[in-house]
Amino acid sequence: MLRVHDLNAWYGPSHVLQGVGFEVGVGEIVCLIGRNGAGKTTTLKAVMGLIARRGGRVLLAGEDILARPAHARFARGLAYVPEERRIVPGLTVGENLRLGLIATRRFGDAGREIAAMATLFPRLGERLDQIAVTLSGGEQQMLAIARAMIAGPRMIMLDEPSEGIMPALVDEMFALFARMKQSGTTILLVEQNVERALEIADRAYILDQGVIVHEGRARALLQDAAIKERYCSV
Amino acid sequence: MAGLSLDLLALQIFTGLALGAVYVLLATGMSLIFGMLTVVNFAHGAFFALGAYAGFLVLALGGNFWLALLAVPIVTGLLGMAVEWGLVRHLYGRGIDDPLLLTFGLSYVLVELIRIFAGTQGLPFDTPDALAGAVDIGIGYFPLYRLFVIAMTVTILFLLWLFLERTRIGLIIRAGARDPEIMRVLGVDTGRVWRLVFGLGTAIAGLAGLLAAPLQGVSPEMGNAILADAFVVTVVGGMGSLAGAIIAGLLVGVIVSLTALFAPEAGDVAIFALMAVVLLIRPQGFFGRAGLMS
Ligand SMILES: Nc1ncnc2c1ncn2[C@@H]1O[C@H](COP(=O)(O)OP(=O)(O)OP(=O)(O)O)[C@@H](O)[C@H]1O
Ligand SMILES: [Mg+2]
Numbered sequence: 001m002l003r004v005h006d007l008n009a010w011y012g013p014s015h016v017l018q019g020v021g022f023e024v025g026v027g028e029i030v031c032l033i034g035r036n037g038a039g040k041t042t043t044l045k046a047v048m049g050l051i052a053r054r055g056g057r058v059l060l061a062g063e064d065i066l067a068r069p070a071h072a073r074f075a076r077g078l079a080y081v082p083e084e085r086r087i088v089p090g091l092t093v094g095e096n097l098r099l100g101l102i103a104t105r106r107f108g109d110a111g112r113e114i115a116a117m118a119t120l121f122p123r124l125g126e127r128l129d130q131i132a133v134t135l136s137g138g139e140q141q142m143l144a145i146a147r148a149m150i151a152g153p154r155m156i157m158l159d160e161p162s163e164g165i166m167p168a169l170v171d172e173m174f175a176l177f178a179r180m181k182q183s184g185t186t187i188l189l190v191e192q193n194v195e196r197a198l199e200i201a202d203r204a205y206i207l208d209q210g211v212i213v214h215e216g217r218a219r220a221l222l223q224d225a226a227i228k229e230r231y232c233s234v
Numbered sequence: 235m236a237g238l239s240l241d242l243l244a245l246q247i248f249t250g251l252a253l254g255a256v257y258v259l260l261a262t263g264m265s266l267i268f269g270m271l272t273v274v275n276f277a278h279g280a281f282f283a284l285g286a287y288a289g290f291l292v293l294a295l296g297g298n299f300w301l302a303l304l305a306v307p308i309v310t311g312l313l314g315m316a317v318e319w320g321l322v323r324h325l326y327g328r329g330i331d332d333p334l335l336l337t338f339g340l341s342y343v344l345v346e347l348i349r350i351f352a353g354t355q356g357l358p359f360d361t362p363d364a365l366a367g368a369v370d371i372g373i374g375y376f377p378l379y380r381l382f383v384i385a386m387t388v389t390i391l392f393l394l395w396l397f398l399e400r401t402r403i404g405l406i407i408r409a410g411a412r413d414p415e416i417m418r419v420l421g422v423d424t425g426r427v428w429r430l431v432f433g434l435g436t437a438i439a440g441l442a443g444l445l446a447a448p449l450q451g452v453s454p455e456m457g458n459a460i461l462a463d464a465f466v467v468t469v470v471g472g473m474g475s476l477a478g479a480i481i482a483g484l485l486v487g488v489i490v491s492l493t494a495l496f497a498p499e500a501g502d503v504a505i506f507a508l509m510a511v512v513l514l515i516r517p518q519g520f521f522g523r524a525g526l527m528s
Binding site: 048049069070075082086090095098099102104107147148 | 402406408409417419420423424
């Protein structure tokens, strides 16, 4: 589904990604882990086309999309839930969900699509007319995920979805990822909650100081205390 | 001042509202453009003048005022989109100064172009026959055309509100003004939306110019003075706020009209004094978000 070769990214003069390479197969959950400042967010942003200065190759279903603008990547079935969630202030929960369909032909049917999402996310369904930024942190994260999923992407990238969320909702969220995988969505997951993430992932990559330093099956990494100690302590 | 009747005062306030309506339209367009693009459009006055001249041209070619009402916003809107595409968009992300200087220079070029093609002299612009004369509005006779200007402004604002609140593109504009990056992630080509918003702003400016033409005639410089006033309106109302543009526009119109009656010599100073007071008490204006310019 996604193949990244020799991805480089800069913020001004600082060379943050220095040749990152990884792959996400169709239907897989792949986890990208690493310390604070390792470059995880930058990797997702570069894949989504939100970093001005970048180089390398990003193949989505075989097509090199690196030079394309972000909105063209969405059109090719790539969704992204940023770390800060980016719920649009001033708009209701329902309007934020509509934004997920705004660039699609199904916008005219938004009412029905939102009703379908509301059964999947009952907490949101009960609050469609509420101003979205007044939701709790966990509910906002659910809204950000629902907004990214409503258009039916082939692949979704999630940046630390469980950050700052109460445990009960975290359980709900990881159960949701497992269901998304079952229904055929490919997932690239960045998480600090390493244990939980590795439990549902197929494979994982460890990023450190802008390069991939390790890759392996999630099950194997889960048991490798030394690696976890070295790269995942916060 | 003695002998001033309450009716005269009320009439003068009404006159101020008609003048304010023109300010409201100009400031609405400027606010829309600033709110979404963070561009202070100093060429807005030139589009106002272009609208009036485009209307003049429609009449000269045998069209009528109603046709001009339709054609002018299309012409100035498309021109605005061309300007955004050719010039303004290259300066996005460079802060507030560069687009400001660009549009400032552009306003001189546009006004000069008007002078070259239409002459430096002002031209008369007749009130359309159907709207000539005055009607009794209870407090006295009031020019019908001014009532029409107020009614048109209300209509345009209502249509704009419907567009922003009830349409797909309106939702994109409202959301994009808050967070353009997430809109790109959700598949929106924000560059096209910005072009549309710029064109919408200049279309309304052109329409305002056409509506103002029968009140004051047309001249190449007609946009310069009114731009300064409209700028006061956007600052007082709050940059980027449509509600602010409406309330401040009407307020400034009434103040200009009343100072013209009571203290003509203070006419030009009054609204700048208002702006200074508002900036001292509430730097972001009535409805502006604090820190927008920083
Ligand atoms: N906008 C920016 N401008 C300059 N430097 C940045 C910017 N964003 C991130 N960086 C730097 O780039 C490096 C990688 O940051 P990034 O946000 O990708 O890390 P991360 O792995 O997502 O960290 P975290 O776990 O804290 O979210 C860090 O050193 C960070 O300071
Ligand atoms: Mg991060």
